[in-house]
Amino acid sequence: MSIGEKRVVRDYWEERPCGSHAARAASGTQAFFDQIEAHRYRSEPFITGFADFPRWAHKRVLEIGTGSATDLTNFARAGAMVTGIDLTTAAVELAQRRLSLEGLRGDVRVADAEQLPFADRSFDLVYSWGVLHHTPDTRAAIGEVRRVLDDGGQARVMLYGRYSWTGFRIWTQHALLKAQPFRSLNDVFANHMESPGTKAYTLQEIRDLFVDFERVAIQRFRTPYDEIGFGPIARLTGDRFGFFIGIIASGPH
Numbered sequence: 001m002s003i004g005e006k007r008v009v010r011d012y013w014e015e016r017p018c019g020s021h022a023a024r025a026a027s028g029t030q031a032f033f034d035q036i037e038a039h040r041y042r043s044e045p046f047i048t049g050f051a052d053f054p055r056w057a058h059k060r061v062l063e064i065g066t067g068s069a070t071d072l073t074n075f076a077r078a079g080a081m082v083t084g085i086d087l088t089t090a091a092v093e094l095a096q097r098r099l100s101l102e103g104l105r106g107d108v109r110v111a112d113a114e115q116l117p118f119a120d121r122s123f124d125l126v127y128s129w130g131v132l133h134h135t136p137d138t139r140a141a142i143g144e145v146r147r148v149l150d151d152g153g154q155a156r157v158m159l160y161g162r163y164s165w166t167g168f169r170i171w172t173q174h175a176l177l178k179a180q181p182f183r184s185l186n187d188v189f190a191n192h193m194e195s196p197g198t199k200a201y202t203l204q205e206i207r208d209l210f211v212d213f214e215r216v217a218i219q220r221f222r223t224p225y226d227e228i229g230f231g232p233i234a235r236l237t238g239d240r241f242g243f244f245i246g247i248i249a250s251g252p253h
Helices: 003-015 030-043 046-051 070-077 089-101 138-148 165-174 185-192 203-209 231-236
Strands: 060-064 081-086 106-110 123-129 149-160 214-221 244-250
Touching: 003 089, 030 046, 030 070, 030 089, 046 070, 046 123, 046 149, 046 214, 046 244, 060 070, 060 138, 070 081, 070 089, 070 106, 070 123, 081 089, 089 106, 123 138, 138 149, 138 203, 165 185, 203 214, 203 244
Parallel strands: 060 081, 060 123, 081 106, 123 149
Antiparallel strands: 149 244, 214 244
16 A cells, blocks of 8 residues: 555544544543543453453553553553554544543654664553554554564453454445445455455464464454344354454563
């Protein structure tokens, strides 16, 4: 993907910072952030267990892709020393505003996940929830995650799962029902899931992406998006075909 195509991804999220759609209050107010947080953890309650906010008290935490900074704020509330980056100015300004409203400290800046502006071994945790499948060179971004992890550090990353109820739903909508069954899931995700070029992965592809890490654990999460149109079946299959795939990977020792 060219620099121009990355700009399209940035512009998409510049106009709609992740999470902001859930709020009706005026942007940047405490009510605005409270509404985003309530919606996020109500619809995706598994985030809190995956992030394990209390575990990172007094640790150096980097979040890649802050969006409206709900998770970054919870790391800071738990006592972590937080740093956040986002590709967009809109998200960074929201994150800075949110931390300021709560009297929390953190370094939040515009930066590219594929070229992190930090020295090697700078963080104890690198966290990213639903972001790295949007950047053009996801493999490069994951290489950067490993580079900035300190010895014994962890990466906690969520990526979209290709063979999921959500994947089947959007393929049915944009391929099958439009008499284009030859379209691949990759093509449908790239053109009809959020920003242009969005990717979704198989479990083996994820293992390949994290091959340079140690002790990689993978967990799937069934989401409300999987239950759209497939509610009873999706619930019956549990997390097996969940759209979200959480990866916890240890860095170098």
